[in-house]
Amino acid sequence: MKIFDRLFEQQARQLAQRSSRRGLLKGLGGLLVGGAAVPLLPVSRVHAAEKPMDKGDPSSCDYWRYCAMDGFLCDCCGGSANTCPPGTEMSPITWIGTCRNPADGRSYIISYNDCCGKSSCGACLCQRDEGDRPPYRPDKTNDINWCLGTESAAYHCSTAIVVGVAFEET
Amino acid sequence: MKNLRKVGLVGATLVSLAGGVAMSAGGQPPPLPIEPIGIIETLPKDYPESWFLVHDASFFQMSDGKVYVIDIEGNDLHEQVKGTFNVVLMGNLTQSARRHEIYATETFHSRGTRGKREDLVTIWDQETLSPVGEVLWPKPKRFTGMPQRFAMLLIDNDRWLAVANFSPATSVTLIDLDTRKIINEIPTPGCVFVYPTGERGFSSLCADGRFLSAELAEDGTLIELTRTDVFFDSDTTPIYERPAVIGDTAYFPTLAGLVYPVDISGKVAKVGEPWSLVSETESEGKWAPGGIALIDKDDLGRFYILMHPDSKDGSYQGGGPEVWVFDPVKQKRVQKISMQAWGLSLAVSRGKTPQLMVTNPTDMSLEIYDGLSGEFVKTITGFGQSTPLMMHGSR
Numbered sequence: 001m002k003i004f005d006r007l008f009e010q011q012a013r014q015l016a017q018r019s020s021r022r023g024l025l026k027g028l029g030g031l032l033v034g035g036a037a038v039p040l041l042p043v044s045r046v047h048a049a050e051k052p053m054d055k056g057d058p059s060s061c062d063y064w065r066y067c068a069m070d071g072f073l074c075d076c077c078g079g080s081a082n083t084c085p086p087g088t089e090m091s092p093i094t095w096i097g098t099c100r101n102p103a104d105g106r107s108y109i110i111s112y113n114d115c116c117g118k119s120s121c122g123a124c125l126c127q128r129d130e131g132d133r134p135p136y137r138p139d140k141t142n143d144i145n146w147c148l149g150t151e152s153a154a155y156h157c158s159t160a161i162v163v164g165v166a167f168e169e170t
Numbered sequence: 171m172k173n174l175r176k177v178g179l180v181g182a183t184l185v186s187l188a189g190g191v192a193m194s195a196g197g198q199p200p201p202l203p204i205e206p207i208g209i210i211e212t213l214p215k216d217y218p219e220s221w222f223l224v225h226d227a228s229f230f231q232m233s234d235g236k237v238y239v240i241d242i243e244g245n246d247l248h249e250q251v252k253g254t255f256n257v258v259l260m261g262n263l264t265q266s267a268r269r270h271e272i273y274a275t276e277t278f279h280s281r282g283t284r285g286k287r288e289d290l291v292t293i294w295d296q297e298t299l300s301p302v303g304e305v306l307w308p309k310p311k312r313f314t315g316m317p318q319r320f321a322m323l324l325i326d327n328d329r330w331l332a333v334a335n336f337s338p339a340t341s342v343t344l345i346d347l348d349t350r351k352i353i354n355e356i357p358t359p360g361c362v363f364v365y366p367t368g369e370r371g372f373s374s375l376c377a378d379g380r381f382l383s384a385e386l387a388e389d390g391t392l393i394e395l396t397r398t399d400v401f402f403d404s405d406t407t408p409i410y411e412r413p414a415v416i417g418d419t420a421y422f423p424t425l426a427g428l429v430y431p432v433d434i435s436g437k438v439a440k441v442g443e444p445w446s447l448v449s450e451t452e453s454e455g456k457w458a459p460g461g462i463a464l465i466d467k468d469d470l471g472r473f474y475i476l477m478h479p480d481s482k483d484g485s486y487q488g489g490g491p492e493v494w495v496f497d498p499v500k501q502k503r504v505q506k507i508s509m510q511a512w513g514l515s516l517a518v519s520r521g522k523t524p525q526l527m528v529t530n531p532t533d534m535s536l537e538i539y540d541g542l543s544g545e546f547v548k549t550i551t552g553f554g555q556s557t558p559l560m561m562h563g564s565r
Contacts, residue, residue: 117284119231119282119283120230127487128484129485129487129488131483131484132486132487133405134375134409134411134412135313135315136361136363136376137404138336138362140404144313144316144336145260145315148338152285153287154233154284
Protein backbone atom coordinates (compact mmCIF):
# COMPACT_ATOMS: atom_id res chain seq x y z
CA MET A 1 0.00 0.00 0.00
CA LYS A 2 2.91 2.31 0.65
CA ILE A 3 3.90 2.20 -2.98
CA PHE A 4 0.37 2.98 -4.00
CA ASP A 5 0.07 5.86 -1.53
CA ARG A 6 3.30 7.32 -2.74
CA LEU A 7 2.28 7.04 -6.35
CA PHE A 8 -0.90 8.93 -5.65
CA GLU A 9 1.01 11.52 -3.68
CA GLN A 10 3.41 12.00 -6.58
CA GLN A 11 0.56 12.27 -9.08
CA ALA A 12 -1.34 14.66 -6.82
CA ARG A 13 1.67 16.91 -6.62
CA GLN A 14 2.08 16.88 -10.39
CA LEU A 15 -1.59 17.64 -10.84
CA ALA A 16 -1.38 20.51 -8.38
CA GLN A 17 1.59 21.92 -10.27
CA ARG A 18 -0.33 21.81 -13.52
CA SER A 19 -3.38 23.52 -12.10
CA SER A 20 -4.55 27.10 -12.68
CA ARG A 21 -2.88 29.83 -10.66
CA ARG A 22 -0.37 27.58 -9.01
CA GLY A 23 0.51 26.21 -12.38
CA LEU A 24 1.02 29.67 -13.78
CA LEU A 25 3.29 30.63 -10.89
CA LYS A 26 5.14 27.35 -11.18
CA GLY A 27 5.57 27.92 -14.90
CA LEU A 28 6.84 31.42 -14.40
CA GLY A 29 9.12 30.21 -11.66
CA GLY A 30 10.48 27.48 -13.87
CA LEU A 31 11.02 29.95 -16.67
CA LEU A 32 12.90 32.34 -14.42
CA VAL A 33 15.02 29.67 -12.82
CA GLY A 34 15.59 27.98 -16.14
CA GLY A 35 16.46 31.24 -17.84
CA ALA A 36 18.98 32.00 -15.18
CA ALA A 37 20.41 28.53 -15.18
CA VAL A 38 20.97 28.04 -18.89
CA PRO A 39 24.05 30.21 -19.24
CA LEU A 40 25.45 29.19 -15.90
CA LEU A 41 25.13 25.42 -15.58
CA PRO A 42 27.86 23.23 -17.05
CA VAL A 43 25.42 21.01 -18.94
CA SER A 44 26.76 17.57 -19.72
CA ARG A 45 26.15 16.87 -23.40
CA VAL A 46 26.93 13.20 -22.90
CA HIS A 47 24.17 12.88 -20.30
CA ALA A 48 21.68 14.72 -22.46
CA ALA A 49 22.27 12.28 -25.27
CA GLU A 50 21.47 9.22 -23.13
CA LYS A 51 18.05 7.70 -23.62
CA PRO A 52 15.88 5.76 -21.20
CA MET A 53 16.35 2.04 -21.57
CA ASP A 54 13.35 -0.08 -22.49
CA LYS A 55 14.29 -3.43 -23.97
CA GLY A 56 12.12 -6.37 -24.87
CA ASP A 57 9.42 -7.44 -27.29
CA PRO A 58 6.07 -5.75 -26.54
CA SER A 59 4.33 -8.52 -28.48
CA SER A 60 5.70 -11.14 -26.12
CA CYS A 61 4.15 -12.03 -22.76
CA ASP A 62 7.69 -12.07 -21.35
CA TYR A 63 8.06 -8.32 -21.85
CA TRP A 64 8.88 -6.80 -18.47
CA ARG A 65 5.87 -4.45 -18.34
CA TYR A 66 3.44 -7.33 -18.48
CA CYS A 67 4.29 -8.71 -15.02
CA ALA A 68 0.69 -8.32 -13.75
CA MET A 69 -0.98 -8.75 -17.14
CA ASP A 70 -4.04 -10.85 -17.90
CA GLY A 71 -5.52 -10.25 -21.31
CA PHE A 72 -4.84 -9.76 -25.01
CA LEU A 73 -1.76 -7.63 -25.73
CA CYS A 74 -2.75 -4.49 -27.63
CA ASP A 75 0.63 -4.60 -29.33
CA CYS A 76 -0.74 -7.54 -31.35
CA CYS A 77 -4.08 -5.86 -32.06
CA GLY A 78 -3.25 -2.65 -33.89
CA GLY A 79 -2.10 -0.72 -30.85
CA SER A 80 1.07 -0.90 -28.82
CA ALA A 81 2.19 -1.47 -25.25
CA ASN A 82 0.91 2.00 -24.37
CA THR A 83 -1.68 2.82 -27.05
CA CYS A 84 -5.06 1.43 -28.02
CA PRO A 85 -5.91 0.14 -31.52
CA PRO A 86 -7.83 2.45 -33.88
CA GLY A 87 -11.49 2.93 -33.12
CA THR A 88 -11.33 1.67 -29.55
CA GLU A 89 -11.69 3.63 -26.33
CA MET A 90 -9.22 3.50 -23.46
CA SER A 91 -10.61 2.75 -20.03
CA PRO A 92 -9.86 5.66 -17.68
CA ILE A 93 -9.63 3.39 -14.62
CA THR A 94 -7.82 0.13 -14.25
CA TRP A 95 -5.51 -2.05 -12.20
CA ILE A 96 -1.81 -1.43 -11.66
CA GLY A 97 1.26 -3.53 -11.25
CA THR A 98 4.82 -2.90 -10.17
CA CYS A 99 7.31 -4.32 -12.68
CA ARG A 100 11.09 -4.23 -12.75
CA ASN A 101 12.69 -2.99 -15.96
CA PRO A 102 15.73 -5.20 -16.48
CA ALA A 103 17.37 -2.56 -18.69
CA ASP A 104 17.77 0.02 -15.95
CA GLY A 105 17.09 -2.00 -12.80
CA ARG A 106 14.24 0.27 -11.72
CA SER A 107 10.73 -0.77 -10.74
CA TYR A 108 7.91 1.09 -12.44
CA ILE A 109 4.23 1.51 -11.74
CA ILE A 110 2.39 0.07 -14.73
CA SER A 111 -1.19 1.01 -15.51
CA TYR A 112 -2.97 -1.72 -17.47
CA ASN A 113 -5.63 0.34 -19.19
CA ASP A 114 -8.03 -1.76 -21.24
CA CYS A 115 -9.07 -0.81 -24.76
CA CYS A 116 -12.81 -1.16 -25.21
CA GLY A 117 -15.63 -0.96 -27.72
CA LYS A 118 -14.76 -3.88 -29.97
CA SER A 119 -14.98 -7.62 -29.35
CA SER A 120 -11.99 -9.57 -28.04
CA CYS A 121 -8.83 -9.04 -30.05
CA GLY A 122 -8.04 -12.72 -29.67
CA ALA A 123 -4.29 -12.42 -30.27
CA CYS A 124 -1.38 -12.70 -27.85
CA LEU A 125 -3.30 -13.82 -24.77
CA CYS A 126 -1.02 -13.24 -21.80
CA GLN A 127 -1.48 -14.05 -18.12
CA ARG A 128 1.30 -13.40 -15.59
CA ASP A 129 -0.58 -12.26 -12.47
CA GLU A 130 2.54 -11.17 -10.52
CA GLY A 131 1.36 -9.07 -7.58
CA ASP A 132 -2.22 -9.70 -8.65
CA ARG A 133 -4.89 -9.97 -5.98
CA PRO A 134 -8.55 -11.11 -5.99
CA PRO A 135 -11.25 -8.54 -6.85
CA TYR A 136 -11.63 -7.36 -3.25
CA ARG A 137 -8.47 -5.40 -4.06
CA PRO A 138 -9.64 -3.65 -7.24
CA ASP A 139 -6.46 -1.61 -7.64
CA LYS A 140 -4.50 -4.84 -8.00
CA THR A 141 -6.89 -7.18 -9.75
CA ASN A 142 -7.00 -8.17 -13.38
CA ASP A 143 -10.06 -10.39 -12.93
CA ILE A 144 -12.43 -7.47 -13.42
CA ASN A 145 -13.54 -6.23 -16.80
CA TRP A 146 -12.04 -2.76 -16.61
CA CYS A 147 -14.08 -1.40 -19.50
CA LEU A 148 -15.71 0.86 -16.94
CA GLY A 149 -16.37 4.53 -17.45
CA THR A 150 -16.30 3.87 -21.18
CA GLU A 151 -19.11 4.03 -23.72
CA SER A 152 -18.91 0.28 -24.26
CA ALA A 153 -18.27 -2.55 -21.82
CA ALA A 154 -16.87 -4.73 -24.62
CA TYR A 155 -13.26 -5.70 -23.83
CA HIS A 156 -10.77 -5.72 -26.69
CA CYS A 157 -7.18 -5.71 -25.36
CA SER A 158 -4.92 -4.38 -22.59
CA THR A 159 -2.09 -1.87 -22.57
CA ALA A 160 0.77 -1.55 -20.06
CA ILE A 161 1.59 2.11 -19.56
CA VAL A 162 4.46 3.43 -17.45
CA VAL A 163 2.94 5.97 -15.05
CA GLY A 164 5.76 6.40 -12.57
CA VAL A 165 8.90 5.08 -10.96
CA ALA A 166 8.11 2.96 -7.93
CA PHE A 167 9.80 3.87 -4.70
CA GLU A 168 11.69 1.00 -3.14
CA GLU A 169 10.23 0.00 0.21
CA THR A 170 12.65 0.42 3.08
CA MET B 171 -33.92 -27.21 -72.03
CA LYS B 172 -36.20 -26.43 -69.13
CA ASN B 173 -38.96 -28.68 -70.52
CA LEU B 174 -36.56 -31.55 -71.06
CA ARG B 175 -35.37 -31.29 -67.47
CA LYS B 176 -38.95 -31.36 -66.22
CA VAL B 177 -39.69 -34.47 -68.23
CA GLY B 178 -36.54 -36.13 -66.84
CA LEU B 179 -37.48 -35.23 -63.28
CA VAL B 180 -41.02 -36.59 -63.57
CA GLY B 181 -39.70 -39.77 -65.14
CA ALA B 182 -37.15 -40.31 -62.37
CA THR B 183 -39.85 -39.80 -59.73
CA LEU B 184 -42.12 -42.36 -61.32
CA VAL B 185 -39.30 -44.90 -61.55
CA SER B 186 -38.42 -44.26 -57.92
CA LEU B 187 -41.98 -44.71 -56.70
CA ALA B 188 -42.43 -47.86 -58.74
CA GLY B 189 -39.18 -49.26 -57.38
CA GLY B 190 -40.27 -48.46 -53.81
CA VAL B 191 -43.54 -50.32 -54.23
CA ALA B 192 -41.77 -53.24 -55.80
CA MET B 193 -39.26 -53.46 -52.91
CA SER B 194 -42.07 -53.45 -50.32
CA ALA B 195 -43.81 -56.20 -52.14
CA GLY B 196 -40.55 -58.14 -52.21
CA GLY B 197 -40.17 -58.37 -48.42
CA GLN B 198 -38.21 -55.18 -47.87
CA PRO B 199 -38.80 -53.24 -44.62
CA PRO B 200 -41.55 -50.62 -44.76
CA PRO B 201 -40.49 -47.07 -45.54
CA LEU B 202 -39.68 -44.64 -42.79
CA PRO B 203 -42.72 -42.87 -41.38
CA ILE B 204 -43.31 -39.29 -42.27
CA GLU B 205 -41.76 -37.16 -39.52
CA PRO B 206 -43.37 -34.09 -38.05
CA ILE B 207 -41.52 -30.82 -38.44
CA GLY B 208 -41.08 -28.32 -35.64
CA ILE B 209 -40.48 -30.48 -32.59
CA ILE B 210 -38.35 -28.80 -29.91
CA GLU B 211 -36.87 -30.89 -27.11
CA THR B 212 -37.55 -30.13 -23.47
CA LEU B 213 -35.72 -31.12 -20.30
CA PRO B 214 -36.97 -32.59 -17.04
CA LYS B 215 -38.16 -30.14 -14.42
CA ASP B 216 -35.66 -31.51 -11.91
CA TYR B 217 -32.15 -32.02 -13.18
CA PRO B 218 -30.51 -35.39 -12.36
CA GLU B 219 -27.43 -35.51 -10.16
CA SER B 220 -25.22 -36.29 -13.12
CA TRP B 221 -26.00 -32.98 -14.83
CA PHE B 222 -23.69 -29.97 -14.77
CA LEU B 223 -24.04 -26.40 -15.92
CA VAL B 224 -20.80 -25.71 -17.79
CA HIS B 225 -20.32 -21.98 -18.11
CA ASP B 226 -18.16 -21.04 -21.10
CA ALA B 227 -17.61 -17.27 -20.88
CA SER B 228 -15.93 -17.55 -24.28
CA PHE B 229 -13.08 -15.10 -23.78
CA PHE B 230 -12.36 -14.99 -27.47
CA GLN B 231 -15.98 -14.13 -28.35
CA MET B 232 -17.45 -12.72 -25.16
CA SER B 233 -20.74 -11.76 -26.75
CA ASP B 234 -21.22 -15.46 -27.45
CA GLY B 235 -20.76 -16.68 -23.88
CA LYS B 236 -22.93 -19.69 -23.20
CA VAL B 237 -23.84 -22.39 -20.74
CA TYR B 238 -23.87 -26.04 -21.75
CA VAL B 239 -26.14 -28.39 -19.82
CA ILE B 240 -24.05 -31.55 -19.71
CA ASP B 241 -24.93 -35.05 -18.51
CA ILE B 242 -21.66 -36.73 -17.57
CA GLU B 243 -23.28 -40.16 -17.66
CA GLY B 244 -23.81 -39.90 -21.40
CA ASN B 245 -21.64 -42.04 -23.64
CA ASP B 246 -21.47 -39.67 -26.57
CA LEU B 247 -22.22 -36.06 -27.37
CA HIS B 248 -25.83 -36.86 -28.20
CA GLU B 249 -26.33 -38.16 -24.68
CA GLN B 250 -24.02 -35.69 -22.98
CA VAL B 251 -25.17 -32.34 -24.38
CA LYS B 252 -28.73 -31.65 -23.18
CA GLY B 253 -28.92 -28.06 -24.44
CA THR B 254 -27.40 -24.60 -24.13
CA PHE B 255 -28.34 -21.03 -23.38
CA ASN B 256 -26.43 -17.79 -23.84
CA VAL B 257 -24.88 -15.65 -21.14
CA VAL B 258 -23.58 -12.54 -22.85
CA LEU B 259 -20.48 -10.56 -21.90
CA MET B 260 -18.84 -12.13 -18.89
CA GLY B 261 -21.96 -12.95 -16.94
CA ASN B 262 -22.51 -15.14 -13.93
CA LEU B 263 -25.22 -17.59 -13.03
CA THR B 264 -26.91 -19.40 -10.22
CA GLN B 265 -29.67 -22.00 -10.14
CA SER B 266 -32.76 -22.39 -8.00
CA ALA B 267 -33.90 -26.01 -7.83
CA ARG B 268 -36.99 -24.91 -5.91
CA ARG B 269 -38.08 -22.50 -8.62
CA HIS B 270 -36.75 -24.60 -11.51
CA GLU B 271 -35.02 -21.50 -12.84
CA ILE B 272 -31.52 -20.39 -13.69
CA TYR B 273 -30.52 -16.75 -13.25
CA ALA B 274 -27.77 -15.16 -15.33
CA THR B 275 -26.35 -11.65 -15.37
CA GLU B 276 -25.83 -10.33 -18.88
CA THR B 277 -24.82 -7.13 -20.62
CA PHE B 278 -26.01 -6.02 -24.04
CA HIS B 279 -25.26 -3.05 -26.24
CA SER B 280 -27.90 -1.88 -28.73
CA ARG B 281 -25.41 -2.20 -31.62
CA GLY B 282 -23.56 -5.33 -30.58
CA THR B 283 -20.34 -4.02 -29.09
CA ARG B 284 -21.50 -0.39 -29.15
CA GLY B 285 -24.59 1.65 -28.48
CA LYS B 286 -26.69 1.86 -25.36
CA ARG B 287 -25.62 -0.55 -22.65
CA GLU B 288 -28.15 -2.58 -20.71
CA ASP B 289 -27.43 -4.81 -17.71
CA LEU B 290 -29.96 -7.38 -16.67
CA VAL B 291 -30.65 -10.66 -14.98
CA THR B 292 -32.16 -13.11 -17.42
CA ILE B 293 -34.39 -15.79 -15.94
CA TRP B 294 -34.12 -19.11 -17.78
CA ASP B 295 -36.66 -21.89 -17.44
CA GLN B 296 -34.98 -25.21 -16.69
CA GLU B 297 -37.35 -27.28 -18.80
CA THR B 298 -37.30 -25.20 -21.97
CA LEU B 299 -33.97 -23.37 -21.60
CA SER B 300 -35.90 -20.33 -22.77
CA PRO B 301 -35.91 -16.91 -21.13
CA VAL B 302 -39.07 -16.41 -19.10
CA GLY B 303 -38.24 -13.11 -17.48
CA GLU B 304 -35.82 -10.21 -17.24
CA VAL B 305 -34.87 -7.76 -14.54
CA LEU B 306 -33.32 -4.65 -16.02
CA TRP B 307 -30.81 -2.52 -14.09
CA PRO B 308 -31.89 1.16 -14.01
CA LYS B 309 -28.24 2.06 -14.52
CA PRO B 310 -25.67 -0.48 -15.77
CA LYS B 311 -23.26 -1.44 -13.04
CA ARG B 312 -23.35 -5.19 -12.47
CA PHE B 313 -19.99 -6.94 -11.91
CA THR B 314 -18.36 -8.12 -15.12
CA GLY B 315 -15.18 -10.14 -15.01
CA MET B 316 -13.90 -13.65 -14.60
CA PRO B 317 -16.80 -15.95 -13.68
CA GLN B 318 -17.45 -16.18 -9.95
CA ARG B 319 -19.61 -18.51 -7.84
CA PHE B 320 -20.52 -15.70 -5.46
CA ALA B 321 -21.30 -12.78 -7.74
CA MET B 322 -24.94 -13.83 -7.22
CA LEU B 323 -26.66 -15.34 -4.21
CA LEU B 324 -30.09 -16.77 -3.51
CA ILE B 325 -31.41 -15.61 -0.14
CA ASP B 326 -34.25 -16.61 2.17
CA ASN B 327 -35.21 -19.94 0.61
CA ASP B 328 -34.73 -18.52 -2.90
CA ARG B 329 -37.14 -15.62 -2.32
CA TRP B 330 -34.53 -13.03 -3.27
CA LEU B 331 -31.57 -12.86 -5.59
CA ALA B 332 -28.63 -10.69 -4.56
CA VAL B 333 -26.31 -9.53 -7.35
CA ALA B 334 -22.88 -7.92 -6.93
CA ASN B 335 -22.22 -4.57 -8.63
CA PHE B 336 -18.90 -2.98 -9.50
CA SER B 337 -18.80 0.35 -11.28
CA PRO B 338 -16.10 0.58 -9.60
CA ALA B 339 -18.29 1.65 -6.69
CA THR B 340 -19.47 -1.55 -5.06
CA SER B 341 -23.01 -2.44 -4.04
CA VAL B 342 -25.50 -5.30 -4.06
CA THR B 343 -28.77 -5.23 -5.97
CA LEU B 344 -31.61 -7.16 -4.34
CA ILE B 345 -34.30 -8.73 -6.54
CA ASP B 346 -37.62 -10.16 -5.39
CA LEU B 347 -37.98 -13.33 -7.48
CA ASP B 348 -41.76 -13.53 -6.98
CA THR B 349 -42.34 -10.14 -8.57
CA ARG B 350 -39.11 -10.10 -10.60
CA LYS B 351 -38.47 -6.52 -9.44
CA ILE B 352 -35.52 -4.80 -7.85
CA ILE B 353 -36.43 -4.03 -4.25
CA ASN B 354 -33.21 -2.53 -2.90
CA GLU B 355 -29.59 -1.65 -3.58
CA ILE B 356 -27.26 -1.91 -0.62
CA PRO B 357 -23.93 -0.03 -0.83
CA THR B 358 -20.95 -2.16 0.19
CA PRO B 359 -18.11 0.39 0.09
CA GLY B 360 -14.73 -1.26 -0.28
CA CYS B 361 -16.24 -4.76 -0.31
CA VAL B 362 -17.31 -7.11 -3.11
CA PHE B 363 -19.44 -10.19 -3.82
CA VAL B 364 -22.22 -11.87 -1.89
CA TYR B 365 -21.72 -14.74 0.55
CA PRO B 366 -24.56 -16.36 2.49
CA THR B 367 -24.99 -15.07 6.03
CA GLY B 368 -27.78 -15.78 8.47
CA GLU B 369 -31.38 -16.37 7.65
CA ARG B 370 -31.81 -13.25 5.58
CA GLY B 371 -28.57 -11.48 4.82
CA PHE B 372 -25.24 -11.59 3.06
CA SER B 373 -21.60 -10.72 3.58
CA SER B 374 -19.08 -9.12 1.25
CA LEU B 375 -15.30 -9.40 1.33
CA CYS B 376 -13.35 -6.18 1.88
CA ALA B 377 -10.03 -4.76 0.74
CA ASP B 378 -8.99 -4.13 4.33
CA GLY B 379 -9.14 -7.82 5.20
CA ARG B 380 -12.55 -8.22 6.83
CA PHE B 381 -16.17 -9.00 6.04
CA LEU B 382 -19.01 -6.57 5.76
CA SER B 383 -22.21 -8.33 6.88
CA ALA B 384 -25.65 -7.02 5.91
CA GLU B 385 -28.76 -7.91 7.87
CA LEU B 386 -31.97 -7.47 5.90
CA ALA B 387 -35.55 -6.96 7.06
CA GLU B 388 -38.56 -8.94 5.87
CA ASP B 389 -39.21 -6.36 3.14
CA GLY B 390 -35.61 -6.26 1.92
CA THR B 391 -34.64 -3.04 3.62
CA LEU B 392 -31.31 -2.88 5.35
CA ILE B 393 -31.36 -3.31 9.12
CA GLU B 394 -27.67 -3.09 9.78
CA LEU B 395 -24.23 -3.24 8.16
CA THR B 396 -21.51 -4.68 10.40
CA ARG B 397 -17.80 -4.84 9.70
CA THR B 398 -15.95 -7.76 11.31
CA ASP B 399 -12.43 -7.54 12.71
CA VAL B 400 -9.58 -7.63 10.24
CA PHE B 401 -8.38 -11.21 9.77
CA PHE B 402 -6.07 -11.03 6.76
CA ASP B 403 -3.82 -8.59 4.94
CA SER B 404 -4.68 -8.30 1.25
CA ASP B 405 -1.04 -7.44 0.45
CA THR B 406 0.87 -9.97 2.49
CA THR B 407 -1.57 -12.77 3.48
CA PRO B 408 -4.32 -12.64 0.82
CA ILE B 409 -7.18 -15.12 0.73
CA TYR B 410 -9.16 -16.37 -2.24
CA GLU B 411 -12.56 -14.79 -2.74
CA ARG B 412 -13.80 -18.30 -3.62
CA PRO B 413 -14.99 -20.39 -0.67
CA ALA B 414 -16.60 -23.79 -0.39
CA VAL B 415 -19.83 -23.35 1.58
CA ILE B 416 -20.78 -26.45 3.57
CA GLY B 417 -23.79 -26.06 5.82
CA ASP B 418 -23.22 -23.09 8.07
CA THR B 419 -19.53 -22.78 7.34
CA ALA B 420 -17.77 -21.11 4.44
CA TYR B 421 -14.20 -22.32 3.95
CA PHE B 422 -12.00 -19.61 2.45
CA PRO B 423 -8.57 -20.84 1.30
CA THR B 424 -5.61 -18.50 1.38
CA LEU B 425 -3.13 -18.16 -1.45
CA ALA B 426 -0.46 -19.67 0.82
CA GLY B 427 -2.46 -22.80 1.70
CA LEU B 428 -4.34 -22.07 4.91
CA VAL B 429 -8.11 -22.25 5.14
CA TYR B 430 -10.33 -19.97 7.24
CA PRO B 431 -13.59 -21.50 8.47
CA VAL B 432 -16.20 -18.75 8.61
CA ASP B 433 -19.39 -19.32 10.59
CA ILE B 434 -22.19 -17.87 8.47
CA SER B 435 -25.11 -19.03 10.60
CA GLY B 436 -25.57 -15.73 12.42
CA LYS B 437 -26.31 -12.21 11.29
CA VAL B 438 -22.61 -11.40 11.10
CA ALA B 439 -19.84 -13.55 9.61
CA LYS B 440 -17.67 -15.03 12.34
CA VAL B 441 -14.13 -15.94 11.32
CA GLY B 442 -12.58 -19.00 12.96
CA GLU B 443 -9.00 -20.15 13.43
CA PRO B 444 -7.25 -21.04 10.17
CA TRP B 445 -5.70 -24.43 9.59
CA SER B 446 -3.26 -25.65 6.98
CA LEU B 447 -4.07 -27.65 3.86
CA VAL B 448 -0.41 -28.47 3.46
CA SER B 449 1.84 -30.69 5.59
CA GLU B 450 5.36 -29.64 6.53
CA THR B 451 6.83 -31.90 3.86
CA GLU B 452 4.46 -30.56 1.23
CA SER B 453 5.26 -27.08 2.37
CA GLU B 454 8.87 -27.68 1.38
CA GLY B 455 7.64 -28.47 -2.11
CA LYS B 456 5.75 -25.19 -2.02
CA TRP B 457 2.37 -26.82 -2.57
CA ALA B 458 -0.44 -24.28 -2.60
CA PRO B 459 -3.96 -23.87 -3.98
CA GLY B 460 -4.31 -22.63 -7.56
CA GLY B 461 -6.97 -22.20 -10.18
CA ILE B 462 -9.98 -20.23 -11.32
CA ALA B 463 -12.96 -22.20 -9.99
CA LEU B 464 -10.48 -23.90 -7.70
CA ILE B 465 -12.75 -25.20 -4.93
CA ASP B 466 -16.13 -26.89 -4.54
CA LYS B 467 -17.94 -29.15 -2.08
CA ASP B 468 -19.93 -32.36 -2.15
CA ASP B 469 -22.99 -33.47 -0.20
CA LEU B 470 -20.84 -35.64 2.07
CA GLY B 471 -19.43 -32.56 3.78
CA ARG B 472 -16.07 -32.56 1.98
CA PHE B 473 -14.38 -29.93 -0.16
CA TYR B 474 -12.19 -30.40 -3.22
CA ILE B 475 -9.38 -28.01 -4.05
CA LEU B 476 -6.90 -27.74 -6.93
CA MET B 477 -3.28 -27.76 -5.72
CA HIS B 478 0.06 -27.09 -7.38
CA PRO B 479 3.71 -27.44 -6.32
CA ASP B 480 6.42 -24.80 -6.69
CA SER B 481 3.99 -21.97 -6.02
CA LYS B 482 5.26 -18.46 -6.53
CA ASP B 483 4.01 -14.93 -7.03
CA GLY B 484 1.63 -15.04 -9.99
CA SER B 485 0.81 -18.77 -9.85
CA TYR B 486 -2.32 -18.58 -7.73
CA GLN B 487 -4.78 -18.78 -10.63
CA GLY B 488 -2.81 -21.20 -12.76
CA GLY B 489 -4.39 -24.45 -11.60
CA GLY B 490 -2.52 -27.60 -10.66
CA PRO B 491 -1.92 -31.29 -11.28
CA GLU B 492 -3.76 -32.59 -8.20
CA VAL B 493 -7.09 -32.23 -6.47
CA TRP B 494 -7.03 -32.65 -2.71
CA VAL B 495 -10.20 -33.64 -0.90
CA PHE B 496 -10.64 -32.57 2.73
CA ASP B 497 -12.92 -33.41 5.60
CA PRO B 498 -13.00 -29.90 7.05
CA VAL B 499 -14.51 -30.95 10.36
CA LYS B 500 -11.60 -33.29 11.02
CA GLN B 501 -9.27 -30.84 9.24
CA LYS B 502 -7.86 -33.83 7.41
CA ARG B 503 -7.18 -34.71 3.79
CA VAL B 504 -9.17 -37.79 2.84
CA GLN B 505 -8.31 -38.14 -0.85
CA LYS B 506 -5.61 -37.04 -3.25
CA ILE B 507 -6.45 -37.19 -6.94
CA SER B 508 -3.54 -37.04 -9.37
CA MET B 509 -5.10 -35.95 -12.61
CA GLN B 510 -4.29 -37.15 -16.08
CA ALA B 511 -3.53 -33.58 -17.07
CA TRP B 512 -3.31 -30.18 -15.46
CA GLY B 513 -6.58 -28.84 -14.05
CA LEU B 514 -7.68 -25.22 -14.06
CA SER B 515 -11.24 -25.27 -12.68
CA LEU B 516 -13.41 -27.83 -10.96
CA ALA B 517 -16.95 -28.58 -9.85
CA VAL B 518 -18.57 -31.47 -7.98
CA SER B 519 -21.96 -33.10 -8.51
CA ARG B 520 -24.49 -33.42 -5.73
CA GLY B 521 -25.63 -36.74 -4.18
CA LYS B 522 -24.04 -39.64 -2.37
CA THR B 523 -21.71 -40.60 -5.22
CA PRO B 524 -20.07 -37.28 -6.07
CA GLN B 525 -18.41 -36.91 -9.44
CA LEU B 526 -15.64 -34.40 -10.04
CA MET B 527 -15.44 -32.34 -13.23
CA VAL B 528 -12.13 -30.63 -14.05
CA THR B 529 -11.21 -28.32 -16.94
CA ASN B 530 -8.02 -29.30 -18.73
CA PRO B 531 -6.57 -25.93 -19.85
CA THR B 532 -4.45 -27.45 -22.60
CA ASP B 533 -7.36 -28.47 -24.82
CA MET B 534 -10.28 -27.10 -22.75
CA SER B 535 -11.74 -30.58 -22.38
CA LEU B 536 -13.60 -31.69 -19.27
CA GLU B 537 -12.24 -34.63 -17.32
CA ILE B 538 -14.46 -36.60 -14.97
CA TYR B 539 -13.17 -38.35 -11.84
CA ASP B 540 -14.98 -40.41 -9.26
CA GLY B 541 -15.17 -38.34 -6.11
CA LEU B 542 -14.93 -41.33 -3.77
CA SER B 543 -12.25 -43.46 -5.42
CA GLY B 544 -10.46 -40.66 -7.24
CA GLU B 545 -10.35 -42.79 -10.38
CA PHE B 546 -10.46 -41.24 -13.83
CA VAL B 547 -13.81 -41.89 -15.51
CA LYS B 548 -13.89 -40.16 -18.90
CA THR B 549 -13.13 -37.08 -20.95
CA ILE B 550 -15.92 -34.94 -22.38
CA THR B 551 -14.89 -32.72 -25.26
CA GLY B 552 -15.75 -31.56 -28.75
CA PHE B 553 -19.08 -30.04 -27.71
CA GLY B 554 -18.26 -26.62 -29.12
CA GLN B 555 -16.57 -25.26 -26.03
CA SER B 556 -14.08 -22.39 -26.05
CA THR B 557 -13.11 -21.54 -22.45
CA PRO B 558 -15.32 -23.53 -20.03
CA LEU B 559 -13.79 -22.17 -16.86
CA MET B 560 -16.74 -22.17 -14.47
CA MET B 561 -18.84 -25.23 -13.86
CA HIS B 562 -21.71 -25.85 -11.47
CA GLY B 563 -23.06 -29.19 -10.38
CA SER B 564 -26.81 -29.01 -11.03
CA ARG B 565 -29.12 -28.33 -8.09
